[in-house]
Amino acid sequence: MNSTLLLTDIQRFSVYDGPGIRTTFFLKGCLLQCPWCSNPETQSCEPEVFFLADKCLINKGINCSFCNPNYLHNIRLKVLNNFSISDVSKIPCPTKALGIYGYELKVSDFIKIIKKDYDYFINSGGGITFSGGEPLLQNIIPFLKAGKSMGIHTAIESSLFVPIDNLRKVMEFVDLFIVDVKILSYDECKKIIGGDLSVYLENIDLLSRQRKNIIVRFPLVKGYTFTKENLQLLINFIKDYKLSQIEIFSVHNLGQTKYRALGKKYQIFDVISDNELEMLSKLVEKETNSQVKILKH
C-alpha cells in the first residue's frame, strides 16, 4: 500500500476547517476546475514548478549564485516556462521565488507532526483536517487510522466529486465531513466546474443516510454560485438532505499570487459585502432548519 501523500502545505493553528485548533493538510490533485479556486496549486496531481518573477533577485538585477546557470538567461528574457522539476528541486532559491508545489509526506513523519500539537487538539476539541485539492483522490486511510489511533478528531474537506467507493472506504475513520456545495444545476455544474452533479448527490446521499456529521460550505461567487436560481436550488438541497450546519463565505482574491506563480490566468471576482452575507444567512436560516455561519478570512 502506498502510504505517502502528495501535499502542498501544512497549516497549523488552522481554525477554519472544523472545530477547535487543527492542523490542516492540503493535498494535491483535484478533478474540478472552479474558476474561483483559491488554491490553484492543488489542482494538478503532479508536482509543479512555481516562479514568482517579482521576488526573483535576478529579475531585480541582483546577482544570484544559487540559481541554475541555465535559467539565468531565460529569467532575464522573462521566458518562464521551461523549468524542470528535477533541476528546480536542487535550487535553494534565497527568496523562494522559484520552487515546487508538492512534496511527499510519509505516515511516520505525519505522526511526528501531529504529535507535536496533540495537547492543543485535545484541549480545544480540535484535530486534523485533510483538505486540498480533493483529499479523497489519495490514499489517506493510513493517515486517518494513525490519527484515530491517537484519539484525534478527524475531518475531511471534500468537494465529493469522486467515485463513491473512495468515500465509502474512508467513512469509518472520519468524524466530520466538510462538504463544499457549489453549483446545483447539472448543466451549469458540468460547464463551469467540470463536475458530474449526480456523483456529488450520490455521495452526499450516502453521507446523509449514514448520519455522518456534515458541514456544508458554500462559496459565494457572483454570476456562478451566487445567482437567484442556484440559491433556490441550495435551499431545496439543504431541505432535501436535512442539512443543519451551513457555512458561507465570500470568494476572495488571495489566491492571485499563486496563479501568477504557476503562470495561470486569474479572473478577479467581486468580493461579497458583509451585508449581503448577513442577508443570505438570514434567508437560508428562515427557509430551512439550518444554522448558518459566516466565515471570515
Added chain:
Amino acid sequence: MRIKSMVKCIVKFILGSLYMIEAAKKYYLLCRKNCGFVKDRKKILVFALKNIHNIVFVKCKAKNPVVREGILFKEICKKARLHVDDNSTFVYYPDFYILKIMANDTSIILGNITINYKIVLDKGIIALKKEIESLPFKNDHDNALITVCEGIEIYITRLISFLEDNYPKEKDLVNLITRVPLYPANSLKEALQSILLINSLIWMNDHSLVGLGRLDQILYPYYIKDINDGVISREEAEILISSFIETLHKGFKYKSNTLLGDTGQVIVLGGINYCAEECDNELTLMFMKVMKKLKLPDPKIVLRISPKTSEHVWREAMDLLNQGLGYPLFSNDDVIIPALIEYGYDNIDAYNYVVSACWEPHIAGVSLDQNNICTLNFLTPLQNIFRSKETIVTIKSFGDLFNIYLNELDKYVMNILKHIESIKFRPSPLLSLLTSCEGKDIAYGGAKYNNLGILSVGISNVVDSFLNIMRYLERNNNTSLMKLQEILMNNYEGYEDLMYYFKMNGLKFGNDDENVIKITNILIDHVSRILRNYTNSLGGKYKLGLSSPTFLEHGKQNDASPDGRKKGEPLGIHISFTHKEGDYMSLFNFSSQLNYQIAFNGAVTDVVIDSGFLRRNFNNFICLFKTFFLKGGAQLQCNVLDYKTLSDALKNPEVFPNLVVRVWGFSAYFKDLPREYQELIVERARQYELDTFTN
C-alpha cells in the same frame, strides 16, 4: 583643543562643587520627558526656561550618604508643592520638579522595585516608626529610617492644612489623610489612599519604574470587609478602583523612563498562594473590568495564571487583551514559582512573587533585586569572532566555531560581571523602610534578597546564525569561513543572495525542531552555569532573563550577522519568530521547551495577533494559551493589532491619539513613540497579517 578641555574641566569642577550638576541633569531629563523624549534640544530648552519657576531645590551637606538621603527625603516632604484636583476622590500629587542638590555622586539610584504596600496598610507609618525608636541601639541607618517617618508625618500635616485652607469643604479628604498612611487602613478607600500617598513619595524620592504589586490580594480583605459591613456596594468599590487607576495614570510623562509609557507601573493580579490554591477574587475581575473601560496604556496588568485559573478570569483577561492595550501580560506560576524556589527564594516569598517594571519576577517588600542591571547581547561574542581574521582562519568545522563561540561568551560574560561589580547603589532610607531592611540600608545589602538580574538580547539572531553557518559549511564543502567573514564585513554588499538565503531559508529560532531547541538551551545553560559561580558585591547572586527592551539599541551597534541581518538592523524581539513563515503552534511548542528553570528573569514569548482574528477565534485562543502554559510556557505578551489601522496611523499618528500599542514590556500611545519604534511595530503587524491570511 587642550585649552578647551581645560576650561571644560574647570567649569565642571566649579559647578560640581556648587552641587548643581546632578540637579541640572535631572531638570534637563524632566523637560525632555515633558517634550515626549524628543531630540529637539531647542524645544527642551525653551520648555526648561518657561518652567524654571516650578523648580524646588532640596539640599543637604551631610557626608554620610545614608544620613544625607534621609535628610533629603525629609526636605522633599517639607518643600514639595501641594495640589489637589477639584472633586478628586484621592489626594495624589507627586511633585516631579523637586531637585536634589548634592555633590556629584556616581552611584545608581535604585529603581525597578516593587514594595509591599501591605506593610504600610497593616501597620501605618507611626507604628513602623515606633518599632525603630524602641530599638536599644540605633545606628545611622535606624536614625535615617526615623527621619523618613518624620518626613512622611510632616508631609501629611502640610497636606491637611493645605486642604483645610484651600478646600474647606473637602472634609472627607482631610479625614482620609489624617488616618492613612500614618495609621493602619480600615477600609478599601483608606487602603487605596494609603498606597497612593506612599507611591507618590517614592516617585518624589527619585526612584524610577515603581511597581504596584499584587493589589487584588492586598486589597481584598479591606474590600470584603467593606462589602460585608455594608460600608460600600460593589458598584461603589468599582468606582473607587476606577478613580485609583486614573489617579495612578497622573504624571504619565514624568514617570516614563526612556520612552513615553515606560513607567513600570505594573499591577499584578491573580496567581496561586502558598497552599497552591488559586487566589483570584472579585477584585481580580474588577481591576480588569475597570481597565477595559478606561483604556489607558498605563498602569498595566500582569496576570499570574496557573492550571487552576478560573474560566471567568481567563475570559475577562482575553476580553481585556482584545482591547488592544497590550496587557495583560501572562505569567505562568507553574514555571516561575518552582524556578524561584530552585534558585534560592524561600517558598513563601516565591509564591508571593510580583514583577519589576516589565516582567522580571521580583519579591515585593523584601528585596533589592535589580532585575535589569545589564543586558547581555548573545550576538556580540560571535561578532568578536568574525572581526578577528586570526580566529576565523583557525576554524575548520562547525564544532570549532561553536567551541570558540562558547569561549568568547565566557569572556564576554566575565566582562559584564566586572562592569556590574563596579556599580554602586545610592542609599534610600525610604525604600529601606518599605522593604523591612534591618541594620543597614537597602543599597548596602540590608534587604533579605540582593540578587542582580541580567537580561539578554540576540539569542534568536545567534541561533539563526549557527543554523545558517551549519548549512553554509555543508554547501561549500566545509571550506573555511574566510569568505563569509568578508561578506559580513562588507555588510552583504554584492551578496544579497546569501543574505536572503540566510534570512528566509532553513530552520529558524522559534521552530519546534529538536535541534533548534537544543542549541538554544545549550546557550541558556552555558550562561547560567557561569553566573551560578559568582556572588555579587552585596552577597546576592546573578540571574538570567531572555527578554530585554534593548533590541533596537543593541542592534544599532552590531555588524551584519549570519542570520541575514544587516549592520545596524534591530535584533530579535524576546522569544518570537524571526522568519516570515513562523506560526503560533511552532513558536509555542519551541518556547515551552526552553529551560526557564535557569533563565526565569524575564522569559517572554512575544506575539502579534490580528484583532479581528482574535475576536473571531476567542475560544481557540484561550485554549492555545492555556495549553501553551500547561506545556511549560513561562510568560506571554501579545500585541493585538489591526494592520490597517496601524498603517494609517503610521502615515498620520496624530489622527489616532488613543491608539495604544505594546512596546517592549509596556504599553504606549502610538503617537508618542519614536519613528523607528512605530515602523517596527507596523512591520511586525504586516508580517503577522500575511501569515494569518495567506491560506
